[in-house]
Amino acid sequence: MNIKPSAAIRKNYNEISALCKTTKEPVFLTKNGEGDLVVMDIAxxxxxxxxxxxxxxxxxxxxxxxxxxxxxxxxxxxxxxxxxxxxxxxxxxx
Structure with missing residues (x-):
């Protein structure tokens, strides 16, 4: 399971995109230490x-x-x- 702070999406979009595509797994984003969003590649x-x-x-x-x-x-x-x-x-x- 990949968990990243929500700020990571702004700072490291390409890294998170590549992580989603290579692992074929969603990335869970947190905000203030709590689950907030899930990001995954289109495929x-x-x-x-x-x-x-x-x-x-x-x-x-x-x-x-x-x-x-x-x-x-x-x-x-x-x-x-x-x-x-x-x-x-x-x-x-x-």
Whole structure:
């Protein structure tokens, strides 16, 4: 975990930016000894957001399964994918 005083962002922006990019970890900034902000590079932020969205989707699917909502079998999904691919290919041919 990287912890820096908030003044470090003004004085050492490039250093903190490089630290975020090389470690792929957030930097925690403090103000008057207390946690204040978290800084991270865009790629790490985007990756974390994608993971959170995927987890939300997985939780929703699991909740549906636990409440008895009907899903699709592997065979049904396979057929839907084949149909979608064929339709997309047909549209491209025009």
């Amino acid at each position: 790490t932020f985007s990756r974390r957001e994608s993971m959170l969205r995927l987890r939300e989707q997985l939780v929703a699917v699991e909740e549906d399964r636990l409440t008895g909502k009907k899903g699709f079998s592997i065979g049904e999904v396979d057929e839907m994918m084949k149909k979608a691919i064929k339709e997309a290919a047909d549209e491209q041919r025009g």
